[in-house]
Amino acid sequence: MGGPARPEPGRRRPAHRHRLHDHRRSVVVTDRAQLAETFRRFADQQCAGLSPLYATLSHAVARSNDLLDLAARTRPGQPAPNLLLGGIHHILRRGVQHPLAPYFTGHEHLDADHADSLLADFCRRHRARIERIISTRSVQTNEPGRCAVLLPAFAALQQQLDERSIRIVDVGASAGLNLLWNRYTYDYGGQRLTLPDSDPATVLACDIRGGTPPLSIDAARFVRPVGIELHPVDVTDTEATEWLVSLTWPEQTARMRTLNAALALASRTPPTILAGPAEEHLADVVAETPIDQHLVFVFSWSIYQIFGSPGGRDRLAATLADLSQQRPIHEISIGHFGHDTPRMIMASYDAGISRSDVVAHCDVYGNWLDWLTDPAHPGI
Numbered sequence: 001m002g003g004p005a006r007p008e009p010g011r012r013r014p015a016h017r018h019r020l021h022d023h024r025r026s027v028v029v030t031d032r033a034q035l036a037e038t039f040r041r042f043a044d045q046q047c048a049g050l051s052p053l054y055a056t057l058s059h060a061v062a063r064s065n066d067l068l069d070l071a072a073r074t075r076p077g078q079p080a081p082n083l084l085l086g087g088i089h090h091i092l093r094r095g096v097q098h099p100l101a102p103y104f105t106g107h108e109h110l111d112a113d114h115a116d117s118l119l120a121d122f123c124r125r126h127r128a129r130i131e132r133i134i135s136t137r138s139v140q141t142n143e144p145g146r147c148a149v150l151l152p153a154f155a156a157l158q159q160q161l162d163e164r165s166i167r168i169v170d171v172g173a174s175a176g177l178n179l180l181w182n183r184y185t186y187d188y189g190g191q192r193l194t195l196p197d198s199d200p201a202t203v204l205a206c207d208i209r210g211g212t213p214p215l216s217i218d219a220a221r222f223v224r225p226v227g228i229e230l231h232p233v234d235v236t237d238t239e240a241t242e243w244l245v246s247l248t249w250p251e252q253t254a255r256m257r258t259l260n261a262a263l264a265l266a267s268r269t270p271p272t273i274l275a276g277p278a279e280e281h282l283a284d285v286v287a288e289t290p291i292d293q294h295l296v297f298v299f300s301w302s303i304y305q306i307f308g309s310p311g312g313r314d315r316l317a318a319t320l321a322d323l324s325q326q327r328p329i330h331e332i333s334i335g336h337f338g339h340d341t342p343r344m345i346m347a348s349y350d351a352g353i354s355r356s357d358v359v360a361h362c363d364v365y366g367n368w369l370d371w372l373t374d375p376a377h378p379g380i
């Protein structure tokens with residue numbers, strides 16, 4: 001799956017780098033300690049309540065220098081815990097027999113003592129295969145559930161903008177499943193929302209934890225959607241989509257079902273995706289989108305990979321402000337942006353002048369939304 005994203009001139013490389021990768025014999029102890037901390041944080045903050053298995057395995061990795069050195073084979077800027085555990089899941093899903101396998105069905109409890117020895121044994125037996133996966137693949141998790149968070153942002157924009165049609169450009173689109181937002185059925189805390197092209201079998205449930213998100217939307221006004229993706233995932237290729245399924249967590253069976261349903265929809269009507277680095281495509285899209293269409297760039301959990309972290313959103317904002325010398329641009333971005341709680345930012349750029357608001361707090365997978373009706377936090 002290709003090499004790391006090329007840095008643009010003047011763009012800083014992501015700060016989070018795994019130097020262990022470069023020279024195994026010059027392992028830097030502080031890097032190993034940092035990586036151990038990354039796995040512990042992943043276990044305690046991201047897996048808590050969602051994946052007891054991944055929490056237990058992540059703590060096991062954090063305790064083992066050997067497993068940390070293996071995890072350090074991930075490419076700079078890639079989240080090592082997601083890749084290592086996704087790689088193991090991927091191998092097990094291919095039918096490899098090992099005592100670790102039953103725990104990946106999502107039903108068996110794995111205790112910490114057992115985890116250390118099982119994980120070490122699995123990684124010893126399959127080390128070369130794991131290394132190949134984590135050093136070449138990237139976290140491309142494509143989560144259609146995030147459309148339940150994006151839809152109110154689209155509705156809000158539609159309310160604010162004049163009657164011209166709206167073009168959504170999903171940057172870091174993976175398989176492009178979020179471009180199919182008008183094909184899903186939504187359930188906002190029991191309130192069902194269908195659009196003219198909604199598939200009744202693909203239901204995205206989202207709990208409204210606060211505020212009143214706008215949900216009234218005219219999908220027909222959204223035209224010529226397109227994705228931009230460094231490594232587009234071909235939705236008609238089951239080998240390629242299998243990697244996306246492997247990136248879901250074993251206990252998240254409902255998420256896996258939704259993903260499979262969305263992939264089935266997408267394979268019948270594949271979304272349009274421009275292959276290549278966003279850095280190369282953004283200016284072209286700005287130039288070729290007619291002025292009688294509003295242009296909206298969506299960055300759903302992709303800024304940290306495209307523009308690095310920390311500070312990636314600032315670099316994106318500077319890029320879009322620059323491009324807005326040619327025409328007005330809108331941005332909808334979702335991510336952590338240095339905060340514990342994920343958030344959605346809506347921004348507008350015109351002639352180099354920008355304005356941005358945090359409009360919502362939300363779940364990583366779109367399971368809940370807190371709409372900040374009166375955004376108190378301009379910018380981030």
Ligand SMILES: C[S@@+](CC[C@H](N)C(=O)[O-])C[C@H]1O[C@@H](n2cnc3c(N)ncnc32)[C@H](O)[C@@H]1O
Nearest residue numbers: 005140142143172174229230277278300302305
């Ligand atoms: C974590 S995934 C998010 C996918 C999708 N937006 C979603 O929310 O479900 C981030 C995606 O950004 C892509 N990506 C990383 N660097 C990129 C770049 N320089 N240009 C375009 N896409 C990039 C990755 O390949 C990956 O598919």
